[in-house]
Structure formats: structure tokens, C-alpha cells
Amino acid sequence: MSAVQYRDITAAVTRSKGAPFVLEKARIREPHGAEVLVRIVATGMCHTDMIVRDQYYPVPLPAVLGHEGAGVVEAVGPQVQNLKVGDHVVLTYGYCGHCVSCDSGHASYCAEFYPRNFSGADAHGHHALMDKDNQPLNDHFFAQSSFATYAISQENNAIRVPKEAPLELLGPLGCGIQTGAGAVINSLKATPGSSFVAFGAGAVGLSAVLAARVAGCSTIVAVDLVESRLALAKELGATHTVNGRDADVIAQLKAITGGGANFALESTGNRHVLRNAIDSLGNLGTVGVVGAPPLGTTAEFDINDLLLGGKKIQGIVEGDSVPQKFIPQLVTLYLQGRFPFDKLVKLYDFKDINQAAADSEKGITLKPVIRIGM
Template sequence: MRIQAALVESTGGPFTVHDVHIEEPRPDEILVRITAAGICNTDLSTRQIWPQPRLPMVFGHEGAGVVEAVGTAVTTVVPGDTVCLSYRSCGACGNCTSARSAYCEAGINALNATGTRSDGSTPLSRDGEPVFGNFFGQSSFASYAIAYESNCVKIPADLAPVLAAPLGCGVQTGAGTVLNVLQPAAGSSLVVFGAGGVGLSAVMAAVSEGCSVVAVDPVASRRAVARDLGAVAALDPRDVDDVAAAVRDITSGGPHHAIDTTGQPIVISQAIAALRHRGALALVGIGKSAEIDIMTVIRKGIQLRGVIEGDAVPHEFIPRLITLHEQGKLPLEKLITPYPFSEIEAAARAAAAGEVIKPVLTFS
């Protein structure tokens, strides 16, 4: 079947929309007509380093849509179901069977970030030549995508696609870090470093739990949204001499919890310095390495926790997020800027420049 897909044809190159061919679903696959797809920083950063031998490539891992067809082995969804797409997992390893599928032992990279199916094939092609995809088991920067039972979550048909799409990664990661990992008590304090889509999702979740939340971000518009979402303070790190001290002052001795969404060593150090004794730091942002003051960590009894996808099992957590939105506790619409699919590169540039928080592509 001929579809439209946004291709990246060179490492670090732009998204350009082309006609490509998609195969019919195999027995374990699900063909989804995409109605909306969020743009995540992971899409933007990964295209900068994606290797030339695996190009052209279709990214996109926050898809929402309608099931068009299913393989003969699929039992969890049927054509016509409205779905949200998330990360893929094997479903059989020890972590998957103990509700820890974000740490799938089959390898999150192997199932989500190779550009191919497990057997090395790809369901996409152009003029008879392979187009790589299967990103997070979906590659949803396209009018249709192949997905799997592990990452295809049935959702209410009346949920707007632009709200549904970001649930599968960015919102799940930020909110899940609060609700599944840190689990802060009402009245406790929490600081979020980086007020992008993930960070602001964490702000929303923490406010819904009755926490006193501080956001730290250099972008004024993002700080304004954080305050609108209920943060008691939003700091520009460039305006204070000592970020950690400023956070400690606001939180009367230091926050109980901190989340880093930046992956920047200096920010991680600020988070550790800001925390009160026996505080907990969740590391969400992807970075290569960071020097940590081990004596401070030991002396203060700080807990460090790496987090992938908010420790969320999508089939369980995405319905919970939808309920929170219905209750008015997760006002996702305050983060989202819709763009037509044809303007994907403009949307990506706006996101990279910090002009928008969560661009979501819409499909006619």
C-alpha cells in the first residue's frame, strides 16, 4: 500500500515527506492509520546521529490512530479500534512479566532503535529500495505504521488524537517518573530541571499529588506554563548565582525529590546539591557521562535512580493518564501546538528552538 512518510535521508538531515510503500502486517503485526504523532526530543536528537547505512529512516514514536488491519496472531485489538502507540517490549522476559517492561531484557534498543524488525527486514520501501523504520515498533511519522501488541494500547474513540499521541512517551515518561518512581507524599517538595514536554508532564503529575513544585528552565515561556500548571516557583538558572541555593531557599531546606530531564552534568550536580538529606533524584534526560560528588551523595543519603519511560507499562499506565486528564489533573492541551504533517520540519525546528513545548502532527 502506498503511504506518505517523513524521511531523514542523511545523518542530521531534515524531515521530508515522500510516498513510500508499506507491507501488509505479518501475523504478529498491526497496521495503524496514524491520526496524530507527537514530536519528541528523542526523534530530534536521534536523527542527528543515525548512521548513514540505515538511511533513509522514518522516525516517530508518539503515534495515535485507528487500527486498519491485524495479523492472524493478534488478539488484543481489531480493525476500527482507536489506539495510542508506545515503546515495544518482548513481553516474555523477567522484567516484562514482572511489570518492568521499560527494562525489557530483550533489549530496548534491539526492539526499538535498530531501524528494522528483529529479522533485519523493514516493512517500508521506496522504488523497490528499503526504507528503514520500526522506530519504537512504530515509525509514526507516516500516514500508516506497523505496530505490535506490546506497544498498541486501546483508548477511547472520543479522545482527541492530538492529546492521545504524546501519552505514549513524553507524558508517560514525565508523569510516570513522579507517579511510579518517586511517589511523593502530599505536601512534599519536588524540583524539575528542564520544563519541556517531559518536565512539564512531571510538574502536572506532582501538582496533582499535592506537591510543592519548583521548575528550573532558561526559557521564559516554559517557566510561565510551569507556573500556570501550579508550580510555586519557576527559576531562570541564568538569573541566580547559585541555583541549588535558590531552590533550597524556596523549599525550606531543599526539596524531597528532584527530576533531571536535561542530561547535563552541571544540572545533575545542581540537583544533588539542592536536595535535602535523604532526598531522591530521578535521572530521565539522556546524557553521555557526568561527574558526581560521591561524598555529597553519601553524606546526604541521596538516592539516585535512572528512569526509562517513567517505569510505565503502557497498557496499564496510559489509561491512568487518560483518567487524570478527564479529571482535569493533567491539562495536556496547555503543552501542545498542532502542526499539519506536511509542516513536520518546521515543527521540529520550532521544538528544537524552544518556541513550542510539544508539537503534534495532525493527519487529514
């Protein structure tokens, strides 16, 4: 058996709970099986990167995070069938492809979702990355670990995109923007003429606003605490905005929607905001939940309000999308000018990754994207 071949890379390493990202020299092995090696052009930074850095989710450290990568295929494993060197790809979440959920078109609920995305290794417990001291780094974060100049992913979570699309902007389509847009289109299945309320006007919530416009919702409301975000929501297609600090948020929403919303999305991870989202629904309304609080967080609601109103609460992961179809669809909508998600993005150089994280946590930047290579 031939020796494993490695190449030198630079990676942003998280070595301990809450520690800053540190750019380090590392090595990555060549792809095996159905894997592809991707030269990362840019990677979005998502709330999940920060909560894993801070160990709200127990991913083993030291680790290379990053899970909204976009880049160019540099090498392919012997079992790769549909991708080739030079293809432009967006990297998305990992999934097995053969469990009941995957077989039914719901890969984001894969039976192996947690180990394939959060275990710090591949499906067999192996690492692709070594640090400068030849010690393994926990990797395969969301089946990619794209806070690095190169990343290994499976063929099924490397999604080919048109070369005319601006690759440095596309990474967030693999997670955050896919989550918000997919929640509206795939999960809630918002209908033309319906009413929709986005609780939280961050990158996910505003992606949902954009998708609600594409879906033909006639009333689109954004709720947030930050007036600049509410102003951007109006620019992106919201018909109304409400400041979450107002004492009469629910009354305002019911007046705007004519008695209660058909659809709502909670993206803040705040259990009190979730209660407001449920209370804002009209009869037979549905609220989608995408906000990720610390593990074990519970929430309360009025059971009779839920029961008598026929309301639904729906958990949503990754917008319940089929990435091979949905991500190219979002790219097409962007190229047509109908899904201007670039208005959410601010670009940072790789050396400024910690500034990007700080700006995201302070709410200064909606969706940081880290430029890693060209």
C-alpha cells in the same frame, strides 16, 4: 506461501545525518502475527527524533522516525487477541514481553529494548516499509515509525484509548508525557506533602509538574532559563519557579524546600544541571534522570554529599510505566481536567514537519504534534 501485500503510504524520510525530513511516497506491508496496522491521525515530535536524525544515537539511515503515534486500527494480524479494526490507539515503545524485566512489570528496561526500538528493523531484522524504488526503509523506530500515514506496531505497544478522547492530541502520551508523568508517579513515587523540583520546563519537565500536582506534592518548583516556560509552569501547578541563570539556584531551592527537595527530575540532558539537581536534594532525597545527552557523556558529583545524605540517583526510561495501564490513566485524568497536557501542545500539518522540528529545537514550541490524517 502467499505474496506479501503492500499498500501505498506517505512517509517522512530521513536519508542522511542531519538532513531534513522529506515527504515521500512509500509502501507498507500488511500486518503479520501479533502486529496491527494503524492509520496515523497525529504523531508527537520528541527530542529523540531529532537526536536520531542527527545521529547522536546510531539508528541506520535512511529511516522513518516518529514514535508518539496515535491513530485507528486498520488491520490486524492473525495472532492479535485484544484489538480490533476501528479501535483508537496510542503507540508506545517496543518490548519483548517475556524477559525478566518485562515479567516483573518493568518493560521499559526490556533486555531487547535497544534492538526493538533503535535497530531500524523488527525483532527478526525485517522491514515493513519500502520506498518508491522498492528499496527497504529502516523502520520499526520505537516499534512504530509513525512519521507516516500508516504504521505497523505490535499489539502490546498499541494501547487502546477511549473514543471520546481527542485522538490528535494523545500521541505524546506514548513517550514524552508518559516519561515525565511516570517518572514522578511510577519511579520516584512522589508522596503527598513532599517537595519536588523539575530541572527543565520543557514538555517532559512540565508533564512532571502536572504529575506532581496529581500526586499531592505541596511544594513544586520548576527551574528553567526561559521565563515564558516558568510562567506556564506556575499556570500548570508549580508553587515556585527559579531561573537557572541565577547565581544562587541551589540556595534558593533549599530555602523554598526547607533544606532540600525530597524529589527532583533532571530532563535537560545537561551534566552540569544534573549536578545542580543532586545538590538541591535534602537528606534521603532522590533525583530521577530522564535527559538524554550524547552517548558517553559523564557527570561529576560530591561522593560524600551523596553518601552522608543518603541521596539516590535513579535512571528512568519511559517513566517506568506499564503502558496498558498508565496511558489510559493519563487519558482519564485529562478528561477529568486534572492533567491538562494539551496546554503543552501545538499542532502542525504534515507538510510542515521540518518547521515543527525547528520550532522545537529553538524552544518556540514545547510539544509539536504533527497532524497526518483524520
